Amino acid sequence: MSVNAETLRAWIEEDKPIFILDVRPKEQRDEWQIPGSIYLDAYKRLNEGDTSVLDEISIPENTEVVTVCAAGRTSQIAATELRKRGIKASSLEGGMKGWSLAWNTAKLSFDNFEIIQLRRTGKGCLSYIIASHGEAAIVDASLSPEVYEQILGENNLTLKYVIETHIHADHLSRSKQIAERNNVPLYLPTPNKATFTFQSVKDETVFKVGDITVKAIHTPGHTLESTSYLVDEKALLTGDTLFIDGVGRPDLKADTDETTAKAKLLYQSLQALLSLPDDTIVLPAHTGKPVDFDHKPLQATLATIQKNVAMLQMSEEEFVSTLLQRIPATPANYLSIVEKNIKGDFSDINPVDLEAGANRCAIS
Incomplete structure (x- = not known):
């Protein structure tokens, strides 16, 4: 049984x-x-x-x-x-x-908008629905389209955009599927190697969702196209650039020289994010621990993260040296996952087989 x-x-x-x-x-x-x-x-x-x-x-x-x-x-x-x-x-x-496909949710409420955090508790992937006055944008979709469509329906939301922070290496993106099923534009940050049709996100691209704006901030380092999104000047979706307890890894699909160069880019990107107001709420794309069914958002302010993550207090030289010494084991199947996400098609495989295993995107 x-x-x-x-x-x-x-x-x-x-x-x-x-x-x-x-x-x-x-x-x-x-x-x-x-x-x-x-x-x-x-x-x-x-x-x-x-x-x-x-x-x-x-x-x-x-x-x-x-x-x-x-x-x-x-x-x-x-x-x-x-x-x-x-x-x-x-x-x-x-x-x-x-x-690994199990999920739960949490919600953050602001004056003019809400953010629903969808958590793959068995994988550590975090995705988001930004909602304001009946309109919505989905960011970093990692669950089946039906899950997002269910939540959109329950909240009487009309989907306006589907957006990614970067080309992911630890899970298969469902963003293209969702955009096609709902006939809405898919936005990806550039430069990337995606071979399918999408709209480009550049530094300071602005999305209008209901009564609020979502501004793109190019934050290369984890990947060259990595982009964060500032929601109504209050919440910051950081992808795999900045986590609650660490920073992104710069080594995937990179040799030693490229990893060092990306680590330097990551330092500069983090400094740019840290220049935002201290009370800005950070919402990353992953967590390294199983997510409890507690409806409590995984979040922290920029000030709290800067205080608790020692690497954010270092000089660029010290940051790069420390980061390179702490790179964790490579995520399982990451090359295959990246390839599938570049093509935008994983219909020929079982996602469970490719995505199995813990998340290893953060360095703390």
Whole structure:
């Protein structure tokens, strides 16, 4: 017996009493997990046929259990054994791969507009719907078009623009799909290598959404086209340039010299962003931790980030040197993901297989 990721997502969203039992190897658990799940180091013993390992976990009576592993095989062993013991248990279909598409939302409200933050809790991708007086723009879409269309409908919003901060390397962009399905223009920052039709975003391009403006600020470094968006002078969508607890990595698809050059560009871009008012709210495109179903936006002011991220207080030389020493492991499948995003077509593959794994865009 199994349960799919969307059903489990809905159960968590509805606060249904559920006991989520993670039986993966510890190194996988440490990299990524479902918020609120309970861990049991059972993978090896379950695969060796030793189901007595399940005696080591205490499960409350009359509680429904969902077991979790990487792909859904070992968790099925655990669920089967628990059902033999009279416990209502299911295995998460597709495991953590399937969970990578799970999502939840949070909302920020301002005088003239709202921003809905859509969070792929199983992947760390953050996308946004900017809404003002019945009009909307979507930025950095990473979920299926149906999710955004559902939220637009629930809020009586007419989609006006679909926008990207850069060509992504850790997830497949759904922006082109959404723009085509809803017959609205797709805007990408330049220069980029996209081979499909789009409208260009340049430094200081301005979008009108309802009663507000959204201004593009070219912030190269993570990629050469990376662009941030200042919403009504109050909120800043920073893509992978600036995170709540770190900065973007400059090394993807770059050799040593190119990485150093991009690190210098990133420093200058960050300085430009830090010149904005201290109370500007930063909303990045990713987070490195699972996103709780708490409806609390992942956000911080520029002043808070500058205080907490030591690299933002460094000179350019010190910043570049430190950044290059802290580059994390390369994201899985990033070259294939970039290729698909450049072509704007991933109809020939299963997105779950390509996108599986934790996010590694930030350096802190």
